[in-house]
Amino acid sequence: MVRTENRNAGRNGGDTSESTRDSAPRSKYSGSVGRSVRSAGRTAAGYGKPRVYTEKQMNRRMNVVKGIIAAFTCVLVFFIAWYSIINREYWLNLATDQQMADVVIPAKRGTIYDANMEEIVKSNTAWRLVIRTTGSSYDTMTDAQKIKVDGVLHPRYQDAVVKKIADVCELTEEYINSRLSIRGMEVNIKGKYNKLQKDEINTFITELNNGIRAENEQISLYNASLSKDQKETMSKLTLPLVQGISWSEDTVRYYKYGSLGSTILGFTNDGNEASMGLEQQYNNELSGVDGRSVTAKAARNSAVMPYEYTQLVDPIAGNNIVTTIDVTVQQYLEKYLSKAVKDNDIRNRACGIIMNVNTGAILAMATMPDFDPSDYLTIKDTSLKTKTDLAVSKEPDSDKKNEILNSARQSQWNNKLITDTYEPGSVFKPITMASALEEGLTNVGDTFYCRGSKIVAGRAIKCHRAGGHGSENLTQGMMNSCNPVFMTLAERLGASKFYKYFTAFGFTEKTGIDLPGEVKGMWHTEAALGSYAGNLAVSSFGQSFTITPIQMATAISAVANGGYLVTPHLVSSIVDGENNIIKKIDTVVKRQVISEDTSKKINAMLEETVSNGTAKNGYIKGYRLGGKTGTSEKLRKTQETGVKEYIASYCGVAPCDNPEIIMLVILDEPKGASHAGGATAAPVVRNVLSEVLPYLGVETIYSTEDAELLDTLAPGVEGRTLDEAKTTLTAKGLKYRVVGSGDTVISQIPKGGQSVPKGSTVVICTSEDSVPKSTVPDLRGMSPSAANKALTKANLNIRYAGSGYDSTLGVVVGQSIEKGTKVEQGTVVTVEFIQSGSTD
Amino acid sequence: MEVTRNGQGRRKIPDDRNYREQRAREERTRTFEHSGTASGAGVRNRPSVRTEDSISMRLWQGFLRLVADMRENRKNKMDWFLLFMIVGVLAAGLLMLYSASYPYAYYNEGGDGAYYLKRQLLFAVLGLIGMYATSLLPMWFLRKCATGLIAISIFLLALLYVLPKYGGERRWINLGGGFTFQPSEMAKFAVILFLAKWYDQNRNRVHQFGTGVCVPAVAVAVIGCLILFETHLSGFILITLIGMTIMFIAGIKLRWFGILFALLAAGGSAVLMFTDYMKTRLTVWLDPFSDRLGDGWQNIQANYAISLGGLGGLGFTESRQKYLYISEPQNDFIFAVVCEELGFIGATIVLLAFVVLVWRGLSVSMSSTSRFQQLLGIGISAQIGWQTLLNVGVVTRALPNTGISLPFFSSGGTSLFILLLSMGVLLAVSRNSVKKTV
Helix, strand or coil: CHHHHHHHHHHHHHCHHHHHHHHCCHHHHHHHHHHHHHHHHHHHHCCCCCCCCCHHHHHHHHHHHHHHHHHHHHHHHHHHHHHHHHCHHHHHHHHHHHHEEEEEECCCCCCEECCCCCEEEEEEEEEEEEEECCCHHHHHCCHHHHHHCCCCCCHHHHHHHHHHHHHHHCCCHHHHHHHHCCCCCEEEEEEEECHHHHHHHHHHHHHHHHHHHHHHHHHHHHHHHCCHHHHHHHCCCCCCCCCCEEEEEEEEEEECCCCCCHHHHCEECCCCCEECHHHHHCHHHHHCECEEEEEECCCCCCCCCCCCCEEEECCECCCEEEECCCHHHHHHHHHHHHHHHHHCCECCCEEEEEEECCCCEEEEEEEECCCCHHHCCCCCCHHHHHHHHHHHHHCCCHHHHHHHHHHHHHHHHCCHHHHCCECCHHHHHHHHHHHHHHCCCCCCCCEEEECCEEEECCEEEECCCCCCCEEEEHHHHHHHCCHHHHHHHHHHHHHHHHHHHHHHCCCCCCCCCCCCCCCCCCCCCHHHHHHCHHHHHHHHCCCCCCECHHHHHHHHHHHHCCCEEECCECEEEEECCCCCEEEECCCCEEEECCCHHHHHHHHHHHHHHHHHCCCHHHCCCCCCCEEEEEEEECHHHHHHHCCCCEEEEEEEEECCCCCCEEEEEEEECECCCCCCHHHHHHHHHHHHHHHHHHHHCCCCCCCHHHHHCCEEECCCCCCCEHHHHHHHHHHCCCEEEEECCCCECCEEECCCCCEEECCCEEEEECCCCCCCEEECCCCCCCCHHHHHHHHHHCCCEEEEEECCCCCCCEEEEEECCCCCCEEECCCEEEEEEEECCCCC | CCECCCCCECCCCCCCCCHHHHHHHHHHHCCCCCCCCCCCCCCCCCCCCCCCCCHHHHHHHHHHHHHHHHHHHCCCCCCHHHHHHHHHHHHHHHHHHHHHHHHHHHHHCCCCCCHHHHHHHHHHHHHHHHHHHHHCCCHHHHHHHHHHHHHHHHHHHHHHCCCCCECCECCCEEEECCEEECHHHHHHHHHHHHHHHHHHHCCCCCCCHHHHHHHHHHHHHHHHHHHHHCCCHHHHHHHHHHHHHHHHHHCCCHHHHHHHHHHHHHHHHHHHHHCHHHHHHHHHHHCHHHHCCCCHHHHHHHHHHHHHHCCCCCCCCCCCCCCCCCCCCCCCCHHHHHHHHHHHHHHHHHHHHHHHHHHHHHHHHHCCCCHHHHHHHHHHHHHHHHHHHHHHHHHCCCCCCCCCCCCCCCCCHHHHHHHHHHHHHHHHHHHCCCCCCC
């Protein structure tokens, strides 16, 4: 009977659908089971008698168990779905992050070209050194296990390898060892290394490994020779190879001209991030897009996934930029600017700019002393370095130490032309003049009288010449740089017109040059100029307000180019790898400030100032140059320190009949013999332009006076008869002096074909003896005539150079052959003069 | 006499429940209750069993009887669907083990990626042979074994406390040659066998506290505690769950069942509350990132694997997490690799395959001919069911990490062997159950 019931129950129990349905209301169901058990027991046999636990009840309980299992299964399926479907993104990101070795492939940074497509900065491939170290468990390994360590630098070879790396990479062994003490990691060694360095280290390792392999062969041969019994105790372990040294590719900036133009270019740091200069300004163009190489990696570094899983995203190289900089011009500028820094003992750096007046294209721009962009953290200027080191050594706090160091670094990175402001002084005067002329408040024939000072708002404001310039016309006012003339002009303009032109010339706005970090100065508002006449008067000659040098250069450009205020810029175009132009940067004319007529008048005045006025030191033979000197007192600093500090500046325009370039030089805090712009800054401009103008192919036109002083080529008369020689030399406008008593010229000084100034004496020797020698005298400080006399006395020829040698004001500041040198008679000594007593 | 699906008459082998009566009957009649058969198995002479025989003689005679019954039992068809599920799940397990263990074996066993597969395969073959053998065992024999087996289990579990630790744990007996034996595996079966026999013998006193609750609970508690104190928590949980299941099905009073359940829950939560070890485990369970590189590692890696698998999986052998991320992908966390390679769909199918296997096992057992067989089969099915659910629960972080392996999948030779033997017993039960029409 039981069996039959059992069979039925079995069928029911086995029926899945039914049991699931039955088991759904679990609690209620199990309760009823309990009751039914009890009641069944009672009704069947009463208390004390065996109760029957029927197959049916058992079946129900089985359904409960099945229900629990089913429910549990559903929960688990949900949990699987949670990770694999519902919340998959979150976990998947974590998982892929863990598994993927994501290597950045740096994009090649663009090249910076000069105006003639000469590469100034370009990126080269360089390599970083990566060393994989043994795991932390290494020390606890047995010898046999240690041999098996794979893909890491085995400590056995560490010393040799570290020594080699230190040697090749110019690092200290302590540094490398400290890096290698990080266990079980891929350790980066600082710096980027070129192919030569990389190859040298790789060759070293290959050779080491060849040696080890040979040794291992010996060991295997030895082991093979052992008998079976000996093997257990006597066999030797083979040696591991040198491993775990790898290189990751990167790029490094290569500066073909060293530190040339460093304050314009800026630099990139170790992580190829740009700072300062064009690198920062055009970073988006230059940087390109880094590529990525994503590879699967196993949990243990040494283990590599056996299947390929690599995704490569190619880097996109950056665009190249073509600058307006001319490397040759830049070299001249930097050469003479750094010379000026040395000669005049400049304390707060000097800066200069050569700019195309019509387009605003900057041909050269420099701040000296500068820095080395490939070693930008080192302070290049020795005096700044000494000062900084001293300050750092005195400072106990390490944070403050860094602060001092960083501020020193920042100061050497700054491009003074755009990040520093200064009081322009007399260089500003053409602006006041142009404003007054443009407004018709004066004309070229206007006359003024200078008593040495002008009383403005009850206060006498001095002219730089104590006795005054007396009666003078407008041009003479400019030539003499006479303060009262400009105060008068400003007075006529009044505050509102003065301010109108001040604004129009762009002094209240940034020039918009394509460099980062441009600042603005501080100036009197229209109201301040109006409320106190003193402000206006002092502003007229460039004092009491500050501007940036680039603003000054742009404003003078506008004066010179016919009145157009242009935006200065350094980049002319952006090109791709095949030099296809992607973007062209055109001249931006902001506005016309003054008329072309006014501009011409000012140019003429500036030319006069160079030819006959205070800017004589800016004069170069054969060129029509205009210029204006400036010497301003740093009033604020003087107030702070009590020591008078000056800024000497000079702005030249060339050529004056049709201006093409302007050049501005500013020397901050000269501590040499003079602090005047005419004496210190003007020669820099003259020296640079005398090389740059011929380079740029600006035509020379000589005045008759100048033509006399021009050089001529000495004719070769050696081997000719004495008479022939005399005739030839005289025809060339040269004098002669005969040494010896022969009839035929045996030798001559200067030699045939050499360039000599007209009127020089050629020494011709007719005897066998060589040309006699004489000693070069010390000419320093002499006047032009005295210098000429001294050299003539020594039977030497003079070549005048510099400025002021045509007047009594000229003073010798240099000579091409050092005093005391013995040279052959007739040798040409180039003597550099400067116009002494030049003031603004 | 009932007629089976294939139309053959059932071979009647002396059953356990009425064994004594039958023996008495046999004594009297000297014949066996064999039904006449269509296949023509004739009536055999059996050696007589006499009480006055010597022990060795009786053992010999018993053995002969066992062999004879096993031969006879071949004619009773086992449940083909159950067999199919067992072999299917085993085959899937072996394939997955090969894939999951390959990198781990490659790096830890000297480049032999198939190391674990080979071992597992050996035990699978041995286990399948053993399974067939045990599937022929007559119930009277199993009944006889019950007491002895539980005694041996207790002895071996106690022995563990004396023997040196193996692998840092007090769980395995080292058999040498890289083979180990886990007495708790045997204990599980012993407990099932014992409870089945006990409740069968006392099927009319199951509602009483002493027989229904006390004795079985003490038996489970003794074995359980021996396992628990060798710090094998998962073994304890499993044996408790199996015991509880059998007790529940066997028909103990729900009141007692409730009390037992409450006691266990109270004890469990007390342990959770008052031991730091458990507290940290709980914290790591809820937030594995709190100990990312330590205790949380395995859980995190398993969860990563499941997420990588997504809906359709990365494909067989394409798991990435098995590359040394999952600490022992051939063992407790093999299901994570299943999820990763076969995806949500594949993992669900595998999980459902287990459930179907358990389901079939439970159904077949329920339709068996005696309480002993019913409870025996239910116990064995429950063991697989709970173990699977707990393992998957751990892998999916539905449950805290207890270190429980996945039947048929996880690497472990002796445990697979014992598992297959117990499957044989389940099949033996199926030989005596009433087949359902499909």
